[in-house]
């Protein structure tokens with residue numbers, strides 16, 4: 001689910017492309033920057049990556065590409081790198097771009113901050129209230145309501161939120177916007193366990209096995225008490241060839257303070273048994289029922305003993321003897337920080353710091369663009385129904401409606 005927007009100028013087609021996850025930051029950055037560049041977005045120009053033959057356009061010499069909220073195209077689109085004319089991203093640059101490619105790469109909390117700065121430097125009049133509302137909400141969401149304790153916000157994010165509020169004093173209050181978006185983002189009601197595990201999934205390959213690492217958006221106790229959890233974990237890992245799964249939960253209290261917990265399940269095979277002491281009992285029985293209560297040592301030890309950063313893990317009671325559960329005292333250690341620890345524990349070719357594998361295009365997080373929320377009415381030329389219609393067409397395998 002990448003969101004792409006095209007604007008045609010003579011024969012050239014300019015596509016503004018967000019990242020594969022199509023999270024709120026990515027979608028809003030693509031929308032707002034395309035709107036700024038094109039001064040209007042007809043519904044037919046809202047397209048998803050799957051609906052357009054970017055390779056064909058590029059081979060015909062017609063494509064120019066702006067990347068927002070990411071800056072490295074995945075392997076399948078590597079040939080399009082030559083078409084990239086501009087990058088706006090808030091991650092450290094992993095790749096040098098060709099001379100002539102305009103690069104804005106700044107470590108701010110939200111890519112929407114970079115888009116806001118870009119629009120604010122442009123001609124007056126482009127920044128209208130709906131665009132301001134989209135950018136305002138996105139920065140607040142990404143920067144956890146500008147809370148310094150959450151470790152995301154930078155002075156430039158604060159400056160952009162203040163700039164938007166100064167120009168549009170009627171924007172809804174920060175707290176109300178943040179709370180509505182946060183609730184929508186973490187609303188997993190209606191998802192099956194398999195969908196929760198798949199929603200935000202990375203896979204790490206070691207020498208002989210693959211470990212799944214899922215971000216889970218409910219507190220750990222709620223997750224561990226889901227009916228049929230062990231069978232679902234087992235089916236999920238067997239179907240995908242994972243030897244085990246680390247679930248990293250994140251939940252928020254009424255003061256919007258994040259708390260993180262972590263669980264490890266070692267699967268039905270004796271994961272990493274070669275590293276266990278020789279007389280150690282066989283840990284895992286058949287069908288996901290463990291022979292003993294001990295979780296596999298290597299992964300748990302690596303997590304418990306990690307020092308860069310320390311996760312400050314405290315064991316929690318677990319309803320399942322085969323599931324190791326922890327409170328993570330260091331709430332700032334996100335999955336990005338935990339992945340290298342697990343990668344080192346697994347060994348193998350990726351242990352030196354190779355990138356984790358994204359497991360297919362991540363499904364689109366539920367977000368405000370298509371849900372009923374304060375921003376749903378934000379962009380007049382694009383109504384939420386347009387987005388939903390596109391998604392259902394893709395889901396049904398139908399070709400996109402031809403542009404009017």
Ligand SMILES: [Mn+2]
Nearest residue numbers: 025069110111
């Ligand atoms: Mn982002």
